[in-house]
Structures are given as C-alpha cells and as structure tokens.
Amino acid sequence: MxxxxxxxxxxxxxxxxxxxxxxxxxxxxxxxxxxxxxxxxxxxxxxxxxxxxxxxxxxNLTGLLTAIATLGFDDLATAMEAAITAAEEQGGNRLAAIARAYVETALGNPGRFRVVFGQRDMDRLDPAFRAAATRAFGILVREVRLSRGLPPLAPPGEKPAIHVLEPDLPEVLLAWSVVHGFSTLLIDGALDFLGGEGGRQALLDRNAGRLFAMLAAALPTAEGLAKPSGRD
Amino acid sequence: MxxxxxxxxxxxxxxxxxxxxxxxxxxxxxxxxxxxxxxxxxxxxxxxxxxxxxxxxxxNLTGLLTAIATLGFDDLATAMEAAITAAEEQGGNRLAAIARAYVETALGNPGRFRVVFGQRDMDRLDPAFRAAATRAFGILVREVRLSRGLPPLAPPGEKPAIHVLEPDLPEVLLAWSVVHGFSTLLIDGALDFLGGEGGRQALLDRNAGRLFAMLAAALPTAEGLAKPSGRD
DNA sequence: AAAATTATCTTGACGCTGTTAAGATATAGC
DNA sequence: GCTATATCTTAACAGCGTCAAGATAATTTT
Known part of the structure; x- marks a missing residue:
C-alpha cells in the first residue's frame, strides 16, 4: 500500500x-x-x-533504522497514554492498562518493536530518539508512582530529571521488565511451545489479566509518607 | 583462542x-x-x-545457530541449577538466585543470549533445542511452585506435562518476564541512559536485590489449599 | 532571464554475505 | 587393493550496504 x-x-x-x-x-x-x-x-x-x-x-541504514525506532517509541508512548485515558473513563487499573498497551503494540508489529530496541544497528544517542524514549519512560515512571500513591515527580510537560527517580528505580524496573519481557518472549516465539488455541494473541488475552494484576499488587504502596493515604 | x-x-x-x-x-x-x-x-x-x-x-546458517542456541539454553539451565545449590547452602532466596543467574548469563554473553531467543533465524522445533528449552523451563516452574509452597509437578527427571501447569502459568510468566525483560533491557542498552558508574553490571548489582525481592513477594503463596484444587 | 549554485537521484563498482554445484581427497568397508 | 562414502575445496551466483562520479532538477544569485 x-x-x-x-x-x-x-x-x-x-x-x-x-x-x-x-x-x-x-x-x-x-x-x-x-x-x-x-x-x-x-x-x-x-x-x-x-x-x-x-x-x-x-x-546510511543505521540512520533509517534510527528514524523508524523514533517513530516506534513515539507510538509506544501514544498507545500508553491512550490506554490511560481509556482506563480513567472506564475505571480500570491504569498500570494494567499501559502494560496491556505496551504488549499489544509489540505484538502488533514485532519487526518494528525489535527495531525500537536495537536488535539491529541504530543510534541510541540520536536526539530525536532520546526524546521519544524519555517521553515513554516518563509515562511509566509517573504511573508507577501514582500506583504507589506518590505524586508525579514534575509538572507534566517537563522532562523528569533522571537522578531524581533513583529511589523508585527498582519499582520502575520491575514494571518495565515485566511488560518488556512478556512482549519479547511472545514475539520471539519463546512461549509458542505452550500451544493452546489462538496463538500468541490468545496467550496474551488469557494471561494478561492476572499477570498485570500481580504486577500492580507487587508495587509497594507508600503508606505513611506524602498526602494521599495508601489503601490496602 | x-x-x-x-x-x-x-x-x-x-x-x-x-x-x-x-x-x-x-x-x-x-x-x-x-x-x-x-x-x-x-x-x-x-x-x-x-x-x-x-x-x-x-x-546451513540456521543449523549452526540452532546448535549454538541449544548449548546456550543448556548453560542457562545449568547456571540456574548451580545458583539454586548455592542458595540452598547459603540460605538465600532460591527464586532470587535463579533470577540473578539468568540475568548474569545474559549479560555475560549477549550475542549468545540473543541467539538463544531467536533474534536470527533458527529452528525452534529442533528436538535437541526443545529438550534444552524444556529443561530450563522445568526448573523455573518448579522453583515458582516451591516459592509458593506447592510441591513439584513431577518427580525430578521426568519432563513436566505442559498442560498440567496451566493453573500456575501466570505466576510462571511473571517470573520469566521479569528476568527476561530485565536481561534484554540491559543488553540492548535500553537502560544505558540512566547513566551511573560501572555501566550495566553495576546497574544490575544495584537493583537486583530489591527487584527480585519484589518478584518473590509478588507470587501469591498458596495457604489453605494443600491439595491441587483450583483456586480463584 | 540567464547563469551559477545547491540538492537530489542514477549509474557503476567494490567487497562482503549465504548458498549451491562440481570436483578433489581422505577415510572406511569389502 | 579396490570401491564406496563422507568430507572438504574451488568456483560461481545473486543479494547486500556503501561509496565515488556523473546526471538532472530545483533554488538562488546576478
């Protein structure tokens, strides 16, 4: 086309x-x-x-792939933000929503997802690419903090200072690792031996609920500090 | 050499x-x-x-890569079992130990790890490869169940029937996704922008503890069920 | 308006890749 | 010792990314 x-x-x-x-x-x-x-x-x-x-x-080829990766990362961020909006309206778990959006995006075009994460030579220091990556990462950091009952690090629009989020890093890494790992395991065919009807999409549909629910529950809520009282 | x-x-x-x-x-x-x-x-x-x-x-090339992938998967399984042995003697968390071993193996030879997970054409249906993959997966399933207070599915030595572990699948997927996702994010350079001293290995050293502790805590323990009755 | 400059694209070539067919050589069987 | 089979070499093929040189179009300058 x-x-x-x-x-x-x-x-x-x-x-x-x-x-x-x-x-x-x-x-x-x-x-x-x-x-x-x-x-x-x-x-x-x-x-x-x-x-x-x-x-x-x-x-050269690296330049083209870098451009593709930048667009891919941008779409990833856009998909996550759309998922948050949808979750807000329908009252679903926000973190589970962006997790689902992440995996769905990867599964929708595995080749492109692989380019984004540099399975072939590209320039990870390219300014445009870094901007797209930072935007997506910022969304993840914000949602992880919200999920723990913490306020956002900075007013929306500003890029989050990297070293400031150090305290939350393990929690952010947990969330990113889960969605990224599940995505790559799916698209690389590592889970295909599990068989079942409907292939990879069905495997996602069947397990996403509990998987992401466990993820959300795994993030420790900050109870005594800050304003908002954590529940649980 | x-x-x-x-x-x-x-x-x-x-x-x-x-x-x-x-x-x-x-x-x-x-x-x-x-x-x-x-x-x-x-x-x-x-x-x-x-x-x-x-x-x-x-x-052809695919055949060579398949052989390499088989050895790589075998080493992954061996490293995990060695980590379990070490954790048993030193009283560490077994699940955290195999998680650490998994990421360490990936970081030790990223190229090989990428071959194992098919970033280049290989035959995932090759019998020897499937055997190696099944062995490693079996270790993971066993440890996830042990971590939840459940008995192993089958006496050691027998290969676990795939469809039997269906009830535990989300938990197993959570564990595998975390370690695999963290591994790929590390070796693909997706976390390099976080900077810090010592590079990727240091990033692993600094975060592995809390990360894998959260993972272990996230797996729901089976308290009252004893027998293999379905829950939830 | 004409000329000069710059940006864009083609052509042709280079060394590299994986793969194949045909021939050479070493090992094994009889 | 002869034959058969497994193993390896040589030579060639098309496809790849990239570069240098030249052709052409758009733009700017005069």
Missing part, C-alpha cells in the same frame, strides 16, 4: 518526498517480512528509487 | 572435528563481535575451512 506516497512526477530523478516515502516503505517491509527480511535496497525499491538514493536523507 | 580445536593434520582436506570446531569458533565470534558481527564465513575462517564446508555438518 501507499505505493510511494507520491509518484516520481515525470522523469526518474527527484522523487520529491523520499524521506517520508522511505519511512513508509520501511514500515511496510517490517510489517510484512519482519526485521529479518528487512533490507535497505528493498525499501528503496518500493519507494521507486535507486539503492544509493536514501543516503542523502538518512546517511 | 582455541585456534581450531585441532589443526588440519597435514593437507587442507579433512579437518576431522569440524562440527565442534565450528561451534567453538561461533562462540568466540559471538563473544567478540556480538550477534551483529556474526557471520558463517568468519566462523569457517577461524575453523580453518572453506565457507562451504560447514554445510555438511549443519546444513
């Missing part, structure tokens, strides 16, 4: 919007063939340009 | 022990260059044979 986002106007030269066409092609290839079947030449082919063309926009 | 496990006796033909030489070379390459820098030709080069030679022993 999205043949090339815009055909070469007349001749062969000057695609015009190659950067976004390459990204669109890359997303398609990742969705169709996964990360293993992903090649720069195939993306260029779909965008209707020569293999050397993308170098002007991304430098 | 381990130049070729045994030099070509005289002429160029007939290495003699190519299979194990290839595996040794592959382990070296994975340790040195990681999965991204891993190639079949480089392994063949180190083993002192032509690029086409390994095909008689492994079929």
């Amino acid at each position: 999205a043949e090339a986002t815009s055909r070469p106007a007349r001749g062969h030269y000057h695609h015009g919007a190659l950067r976004q066409a390459m990204i669109a092609a890359a997303e398609d290839v990742l969705a169709e063939r996964g990360l293993g079947g992903f090649t720069l030449r195939e993306c260029a082919r779909r965008a209707g340009v020569s293999p050397a063309a993308p170098s002007h926009h991304f430098g | 381990a130049e070729a496990t045994s030099r070509p006796a005289r002429g160029h033909y007939h290495h003699g022990a190519l299979r194990q030489a290839m595996i040794a070379a592959a382990e070296d390459v994975l340790a040195e260059r990681g999965l991204g820098g891993f190639t079949l030709r480089e392994c063949a080069r180190r083993a002192g044979v032509s690029p086409a030679a390994p095909s008689h022993h492994f079929g």
Whole structure:
C-alpha cells in the first residue's frame, strides 16, 4: 500500500518526498517480512528509487533504522497514554492498562518493536530518539508512582530529571521488565511451545489479566509518607 | 583462542572435528563481535575451512545457530541449577538466585543470549533445542511452585506435562518476564541512559536485590489449599 | 532571464554475505 | 587393493550496504 506516497512526477530523478516515502516503505517491509527480511535496497525499491538514493536523507541504514525506532517509541508512548485515558473513563487499573498497551503494540508489529530496541544497528544517542524514549519512560515512571500513591515527580510537560527517580528505580524496573519481557518472549516465539488455541494473541488475552494484576499488587504502596493515604 | 580445536593434520582436506570446531569458533565470534558481527564465513575462517564446508555438518546458517542456541539454553539451565545449590547452602532466596543467574548469563554473553531467543533465524522445533528449552523451563516452574509452597509437578527427571501447569502459568510468566525483560533491557542498552558508574553490571548489582525481592513477594503463596484444587 | 549554485537521484563498482554445484581427497568397508 | 562414502575445496551466483562520479532538477544569485 501507499505505493510511494507520491509518484516520481515525470522523469526518474527527484522523487520529491523520499524521506517520508522511505519511512513508509520501511514500515511496510517490517510489517510484512519482519526485521529479518528487512533490507535497505528493498525499501528503496518500493519507494521507486535507486539503492544509493536514501543516503542523502538518512546517511546510511543505521540512520533509517534510527528514524523508524523514533517513530516506534513515539507510538509506544501514544498507545500508553491512550490506554490511560481509556482506563480513567472506564475505571480500570491504569498500570494494567499501559502494560496491556505496551504488549499489544509489540505484538502488533514485532519487526518494528525489535527495531525500537536495537536488535539491529541504530543510534541510541540520536536526539530525536532520546526524546521519544524519555517521553515513554516518563509515562511509566509517573504511573508507577501514582500506583504507589506518590505524586508525579514534575509538572507534566517537563522532562523528569533522571537522578531524581533513583529511589523508585527498582519499582520502575520491575514494571518495565515485566511488560518488556512478556512482549519479547511472545514475539520471539519463546512461549509458542505452550500451544493452546489462538496463538500468541490468545496467550496474551488469557494471561494478561492476572499477570498485570500481580504486577500492580507487587508495587509497594507508600503508606505513611506524602498526602494521599495508601489503601490496602 | 582455541585456534581450531585441532589443526588440519597435514593437507587442507579433512579437518576431522569440524562440527565442534565450528561451534567453538561461533562462540568466540559471538563473544567478540556480538550477534551483529556474526557471520558463517568468519566462523569457517577461524575453523580453518572453506565457507562451504560447514554445510555438511549443519546444513546451513540456521543449523549452526540452532546448535549454538541449544548449548546456550543448556548453560542457562545449568547456571540456574548451580545458583539454586548455592542458595540452598547459603540460605538465600532460591527464586532470587535463579533470577540473578539468568540475568548474569545474559549479560555475560549477549550475542549468545540473543541467539538463544531467536533474534536470527533458527529452528525452534529442533528436538535437541526443545529438550534444552524444556529443561530450563522445568526448573523455573518448579522453583515458582516451591516459592509458593506447592510441591513439584513431577518427580525430578521426568519432563513436566505442559498442560498440567496451566493453573500456575501466570505466576510462571511473571517470573520469566521479569528476568527476561530485565536481561534484554540491559543488553540492548535500553537502560544505558540512566547513566551511573560501572555501566550495566553495576546497574544490575544495584537493583537486583530489591527487584527480585519484589518478584518473590509478588507470587501469591498458596495457604489453605494443600491439595491441587483450583483456586480463584 | 540567464547563469551559477545547491540538492537530489542514477549509474557503476567494490567487497562482503549465504548458498549451491562440481570436483578433489581422505577415510572406511569389502 | 579396490570401491564406496563422507568430507572438504574451488568456483560461481545473486543479494547486500556503501561509496565515488556523473546526471538532472530545483533554488538562488546576478
């Protein structure tokens, strides 16, 4: 689909919007063939340009993958925030909601998820990528703290200072590890031997409830400190 | 190192022990260059044979990676069992011990760990691989049940029937997800932005204690049920 | 408006990869 | 000692990412 986002106007030269066409092609290839079947030449082919063309926009393959990873991380954050909104309205557990959104996103496009977490060369120090990563991480930190009855670290909009959250780090790591681990185990096929009907999605549907409920219950609530009294 | 496990006796033909030489070379390459820098030709080069030679022993690259993955899974299981033994003698928490062993193994050779979990084409249905995977999974299931005060599913030595452990599946998934997620986040560099002294190993050392303690505490103990009656 | 500059894309080539077919050589069986 | 089989080499193939050089389009300058 999205043949090339815009055909070469007349001749062969000057695609015009190659950067976004390459990204669109890359997303398609990742969705169709996964990360293993992903090649720069195939993306260029779909965008209707020569293999050397993308170098002007991304430098090299690493640059393209970094761009994809940035978008992927952004979608991850967006999916989590949407899940929070939905949970707020329907009164569900917020932490379980973002956990579900995280795994669902990974399962929806495993190739892309693998790019986000650097299963192939990419630049983790790229500013845009770091910004997307920081945003998603900030959501997780905030929700973990809320789940424990603690106020957010900073007013929304500001990026959280990294060293400030040190005290909560183990709790955040627990939450992230659970959702990330479950995601990777699922998409890498490590759980396929469990069989059952419906494949991986069904495995998620069957176990997500209890799994994330245990996660939420595992985070120790801060009782005596701060304003809000913890329940339990 | 381990130049070729045994030099070509005289002429160029007939290495003699190519299979194990290839595996040794592959382990070296994975340790040195990681999965991204891993190639079949480089392994063949180190083993002192032509690029086409390994095909008689492994079929193709997938076959070699499957063999490596099998050994990797076996080592994972061995490390976990050794950790249990150590924890028994020193009175530590058994579940925390195998969790630590799992992450430590992953961090010790990330390239190999990635092969085990199929970041590159391999045959997950290979009998030897499945046996190794089942063994490691069996250890995890047993320890999760012990941690909850439940008896093992089957006498040691017999392979656990998969569908029997269904009731405990969420708990097992929680444990596996935590250790696997923490491992992959570490080796993929997703936590590097947290900075701190000592890098990833230090990050593990600093957080493993509370992280795995929370995991152990999160597994609900089976208090009154005794017999294998379903609960909840 | 014409010319010069810059950005963009093509062509062609390089060394690398995994895989295959055909031939050479060593080991094992008879 | 001859034959059969397993093992390895050589040579070639297509596909990969990348680079240098040249062609073309868009933009800016004059």
